[in-house]
Amino acid sequence: MTRRLRVLVLLVVMVLIAAGGLVVAWARHDDEEPVTILGTWTGQQAEQFESLLRGFGIPFRYQGTAAQREVLLSKVQAGEPPDVVIMPGIGELAEYAGQNRLKPLNGLYDPQEYGAPWKPTGTSSADVYWVPVKADLKSVVWYREGEKPANSPAPMRSWCIGMGDDGASGWPGTDWIEDLVLQRSGPDTYQDWVLGENGVTWGSAPVRTAWEAWAALLRQDRGAARHALLTDHRGVSDGRGLLFAHWGGCGLEHQGSFARSFYTAADARRARLTDSAPLLPGGGYPVRGHEVSGDFAALFSARPEARALVRRLASREGQQRWAELADVFSANRRVEPQGGTVERETAERLRTGPRCLDASDVMAPAVRDAFYEAVLLTIARVAAGQDPGIRGLLQDVQRVQDAQSAPGGDGGGAALKSVCSTR
Amino acid sequence: MTTTVRAARPRRYRYSPAVFWRGRLRPWRTRRLLEAHLLVAFVCAVVAATSLSLSCRQTQRGADALASREAPAVQGLAASRLAALRSYQEVQYLVDRRLLDVAGSGEAYRAQLSAADQGLSRIADRTDQDLGTVDGLLATYGNSLSLGTSVYRDQPLMREQKLDEAHSLLTRSTVGLVPRLHALETVQLRHAEATAATGRGQRAGWWLGELALAALALTLCSALFVLRDRCGRDWNPYLLGALVLTALLAVVPLMTASATGHGVDAALVDLRWITRASGRGGLAGAQQGVTDTSERIRQELTDGTWSGRVYEGTFVGGLLLVVLPVLGLALRLDGDYWRRR
Numbered sequence: 157m158t159r160r161l162r163v164l165v166l167l168v169v170m171v172l173i174a175a176g177g178l179v180v181a182w183a184r185h186d187d188e189e190p191v192t193i194l195g196t197w198t199g200q201q202a203e204q205f206e207s208l209l210r211g212f213g214i215p216f217r218y219q220g221t222a223a224q225r226e227v228l229l230s231k232v233q234a235g236e237p238p239d240v241v242i243m244p245g246i247g248e249l250a251e252y253a254g255q256n257r258l259k260p261l262n263g264l265y266d267p268q269e270y271g272a273p274w275k276p277t278g279t280s281s282a283d284v285y286w287v288p289v290k291a292d293l294k295s296v297v298w299y300r301e302g303e304k305p306a307n308s309p310a311p312m313r314s315w316c317i318g319m320g321d322d323g324a325s326g327w328p329g330t331d332w333i334e335d336l337v338l339q340r341s342g343p344d345t346y347q348d349w350v351l352g353e354n355g356v357t358w359g360s361a362p363v364r365t366a367w368e369a370w371a372a373l374l375r376q377d378r379g380a381a382r383h384a385l386l387t388d389h390r391g392v393s394d395g396r397g398l399l400f401a402h403w404g405g406c407g408l409e410h411q412g413s414f415a416r417s418f419y420t421a422a423d424a425r426r427a428r429l430t431d432s433a434p435l436l437p438g439g440g441y442p443v444r445g446h447e448v449s450g451d452f453a454a455l456f457s458a459r460p461e462a463r464a465l466v467r468r469l470a471s472r473e474g475q476q477r478w479a480e481l482a483d484v485f486s487a488n489r490r491v492e493p494q495g496g497t498v499e500r501e502t503a504e505r506l507r508t509g510p511r512c513l514d515a516s517d518v519m520a521p522a523v524r525d526a527f528y529e530a531v532l533l534t535i536a537r538v539a540a541g542q543d544p545g546i547r548g549l550l551q552d553v554q555r556v557q558d559a560q561s562a563p564g565g566d567g568g569g570a571a572l573k574s575v576c577s578t579r
Numbered sequence: 580m581t582t583t584v585r586a587a588r589p590r591r592y593r594y595s596p597a598v599f600w601r602g603r604l605r606p607w608r609t610r611r612l613l614e615a616h617l618l619v620a621f622v623c624a625v626v627a628a629t630s631l632s633l634s635c636r637q638t639q640r641g642a643d644a645l646a647s648r649e650a651p652a653v654q655g656l657a658a659s660r661l662a663a664l665r666s667y668q669e670v671q672y673l674v675d676r677r678l679l680d681v682a683g684s685g686e687a688y689r690a691q692l693s694a695a696d697q698g699l700s701r702i703a704d705r706t707d708q709d710l711g712t713v714d715g716l717l718a719t720y721g722n723s724l725s726l727g728t729s730v731y732r733d734q735p736l737m738r739e740q741k742l743d744e745a746h747s748l749l750t751r752s753t754v755g756l757v758p759r760l761h762a763l764e765t766v767q768l769r770h771a772e773a774t775a776a777t778g779r780g781q782r783a784g785w786w787l788g789e790l791a792l793a794a795l796a797l798t799l800c801s802a803l804f805v806l807r808d809r810c811g812r813d814w815n816p817y818l819l820g821a822l823v824l825t826a827l828l829a830v831v832p833l834m835t836a837s838a839t840g841h842g843v844d845a846a847l848v849d850l851r852w853i854t855r856a857s858g859r860g861g862l863a864g865a866q867q868g869v870t871d872t873s874e875r876i877r878q879e880l881t882d883g884t885w886s887g888r889v890y891e892g893t894f895v896g897g898l899l900l901v902v903l904p905v906l907g908l909a910l911r912l913d914g915d916y917w918r919r920r
Contacts (some may be wrong), residue, residue: 198754224716231711323719325744385740393752536736
């Protein structure tokens with residue numbers, strides 16, 4: 157073999173080896189499938205969440221949508237569920253857990269970091285299927301700085317109320333009902349109602365009288381009731397939110413700690429909060445507890461990357477990082493609250509005193525939707541000057557709940573053993 | 580005397596290309612010259628044939644991808660967007676004319692809603708984008724419309740609440756169905772533009788092919804000259820055939836690619852118009868416009884079926900281009916020199 161030929165052969169072999177290496181590198185890159193995450197956060201909240209996830213170093217693809225139930229159901233039924241889902245509805249997650257579609261989260265986080273009512277070991281099985289990755293405080297009222305309300309029930313015109321939402325209209329009204337039950341009857345009765353225990357049904361006095369008290373508030377001003385029915389809870393798109401648009405001179409907003417995301421940055425700095433109990437209709441109630449809500453992460457896949465992402469998200473470090481990045485609160489006991497007076501007051505209420513999970517989040521989706529519609533019908537009838545027919549509405553919701561619990565039903569009702577921190 | 584002085588000087592040659600080239604080739608022996616021409620012609624032909632075939636294939640694939648995937652995806656998304664808007668308009672029409680309580684009066688909005696849904700289903704396999712969110716939003720939007728037009732048709736306030744909810748689902752800034760569909764369209768349009776664009780590699784391929792053909796043509800002319808000048812052979816038919824083929828391959832594929840490019844550019848202009856169609860001047864008109872433009876795009880992109888034959892011909896011509904010069908020179912060399920070794 158001549159020298160030139162030898163050099164040529166060597167060059168060809170080197171080119172082949174380099175080409176083979178490229179192919180292997182490409183194949184490996186193709187194997188790094190991103191972790192798919194489905195949530196409800198859009199806009200700025202979604203950007204902040206994605207910013208947090210990028211810090212984990214795990215490839216991901218986040219999809220945020222208001223139509224999460226429909227999207228998730230469609231993907232699950234098509235056999236292509238997302239790896240991770242984050243949603244407020246424990247009741248819906250419980251349905252998927254009952255169908256054995258969720259993977260246990262055992263060992264992915266320290267249960268001691270999450271106390272009641274977040275502690276998911278309230279489920280009937282030994283496995284845990286969801287972990288709270290974001291917490292929000294309810295049973296509070298927002299007001300503008302310098303306009304603190306008196307410690308007594310406020311008239312209808314004082315309230316900035318909106319029932320509208322994308323596909324879930326009515327939930328702000330359910331927050332009113334839930335808060336009234338909690339403050340009027342206490343956490344134990346609240347829990348019995350949510351879990352359908354100890355004879356507390358939808359038609360029972362605690363629920364019915366709370367509903368009537370709310371209807372009485374609406375009746376004070378039919379025009380305001382009509383406005384509330386037809387207004388989105390976020391206000392107009394790119395607006396100042398309900399509190400700072402102060403339609404009709406309203407100055408109070410019964411809304412969760414996430415309300416400030418509806419205001420402009422400048423307005424948010426002027427927003428203050430107080431406990432809702434003294435201001436609720438029919439009341440002057442003592443503060444008997446706070447309603448809380450959360451966004452819970454659950455796993456549909458057993459991929460190591462998905463499990464690693466949830467582990468990072470639920471960890472103290474991940475939760476601390478998110479609290480620092482965005483204006484969010486964590487259910488993790490070891491996370492230090494960030495921000496000023498309002499943030500510290502919110503965090504304090506999230507950690508101390510009786511706290512109960514949002515009732516409609518715990519309910520099965522069918523019961524939850526019936527609850528929403530019953531609230532909307534109440535407002536509509538009051539605004540139209542009609543009898544709201546509360547007993548009939550409550551009977552209808554009870555029927556839907558009973559159908560869920562009956563054999564052949566979806567096995568609805570709450571999957572938890574407790575929803576309040578008092579038990 | 581001047582005439583005698585002039586007669587003593589050497590006579591200047593008149594300039595001619597043949598003389599020039601003969602002078603350049605004088606140091607070479609005839610056999611080596613022909614072998615060199617054979618090698619150069621072979622290399623130029625291989626490079627030209629490969630570059631042209633690859634460039635033609637790339638151009639054709641880009642146009643095909645645009646016709647079969649990208650353009651239909653943009654058109655489908657636009658059609659679904661306008662259909663969703665039209666469905667709401669139809670419901671408003673029913674409300675304004677108090678026709679909601681008339682049985683079967685909702686056919687128009689249901690048809691538009693169904694069209695929007697069908698549109699998304701049809702393009703699902705033509706786009707890499709995830710349509711799950713818009714599918715879910717469309718379902719929720721349809722549900723709100725249905726509640727407003729059926730369940731609560733007799734309850735004005737509840738009906739208004741459900742229709743307001745539907746409108747919010749449809750048009751809310753960035754998160755509504757229409758803004759999301761428009762965002763998907765924009766991304767899909769960018770995909771289409773990227774698919775149709777002639778990249779640097781593709782341009783380089785065309786340049787390389789044309790330069791190689793030019794070099795081949797010069798080589799063939801030189802080979803013919805050598806054969807005629809040194810060997811006394813008249814026109815070699817293989818080399819002549821290769822020369823004609825070189826000229827054809829230098830012109831026809833490039834003109835075809837240019838025509839395809841014009842068709843693609845026209846289609847992109849139309850796709851951009853479709854993406855901008857908002858229906859502000861009337862949804863029915865906008866939908867008709869999108870339909871007409873979509874048909875025009877289809878015509879612009881499928882009129883190039885003849886170009887497929889040109890590209891096939893380019894490939895075959897390229898093979899012949901390699902074979903003919905080799906045959907022409909190798910046979911001559913074999914007959915005059917190699918066999919006599």
